[in-house]
Amino acid sequence: MNEPQITELDSGIRVVTEEVPSVRSVALGLWVRTGSRDETPAQSGVSHFLEHLLFKGTKRYSAIEIAEIFDGLGASVNAATGKETTNLYARFLDTHTDEVFDLLSEMLLGPTYPEIDSERQVVLEEIAMYEDEPQDKVHDVLDAAVFGQHPLGRRVLGRAEVISSIPVPDIDAYHRQRYTGANIVVAAAGNLEHDRIVELSKRHVEPASAGDETALEPPRIDGSQVAFQQKDTEQFHICFGGAGIERGDERRYGLGVLDAVFGGSSSSRLFREVREKRGLAYAVGSYTQQYVDGGLIGIYVGTREGQRPGGVRDHRPRARLAPLLGNHR
DSSP: OOOOEEEEOTTSOEEEEEEOTTOSEEEEEEEESOOGGGOOGGGTTHHHHHHHHTTSBOSSOBHHHHHHHHHHTTOEEEEEEOSSOEEEEEEEEGGGHHHHHHHHHHHHHOOOOTTHHHHHHHHHHHHHHHHTOHHHHHHHHHHHHHHTTSGGGSOTTOOHHHHTTOOHHHHHHHHHHHSSGGGEEEEEEESOOHHHHHHHHHHHTTTSOOOOOOOOOOOOOOSOOOOOOOOOOSSEEEEEEEEOOOTTOTTHHHHHHHHHHHTSSTTSHHHIIIIIITOOOSEEEEEEEEETTEEEEEEEEEEOTTOOTTOOOOOSOOSOSSOOTTOOO
């Protein structure tokens, strides 16, 4: 396996590859440094909504044609939105690299926003789905308690009233402002040549306006907070948490080990004591989140009122503690 290679184009686009000659496949991702923290309250959820709209059509292809092309190539394609990034990615045979790169880049840079009203309803249903999942919703409540009015305290899915009413010109303006050279990273791994990926990036992606990376407002933690959201459920869903460390902090390695030992796995101290020994919860654990200029540490448990040790337990561990927000599918 070769060392990763990085090339920065004149537009500011960065191309990062890792050659793995032992495989016959390629994983390609087009990343944009934009997410929910870049939105104003009036734009809450536009990054995630825009991610959905990347699949709905371009000047050359309709949504069904995009799906059929990827299926015909045997490619797996998806997208995701986070608080700081949006990405569009695919996995495919190395012989299809040119075709997939061409189509992914057109989707990323040239959406035409057809079928927007039907996709509004899809995203509104997604928001409603998470509202009905208290074990996911509680993490949004914790984010708001830790980060307050800072954009990191807002959820990636945004607000239903924004999604239901934001006009196409506003979405397009956000796309043109954020999907620019300095914010774009092309990442690829597999049976590939770095120079070829650079060439494809220059051909298909570099025409994006150069732009500059937008300055971010660092989060300010205002001290201890308590936040509640009331809903009629069978369990109480509880998070404890606070400020963590930023993504580039060297202590992140030690924090990863500490998290695994404390509550991040089924052999952790927290899981064994609360679930295996005392039978107080089905889902319990710890997690961390790191951002460019800050972070969060959290502990989650879901349990019934008045729960006491000794209850009947299902020994299958819950695989997910934090919500996987923003996946297109």
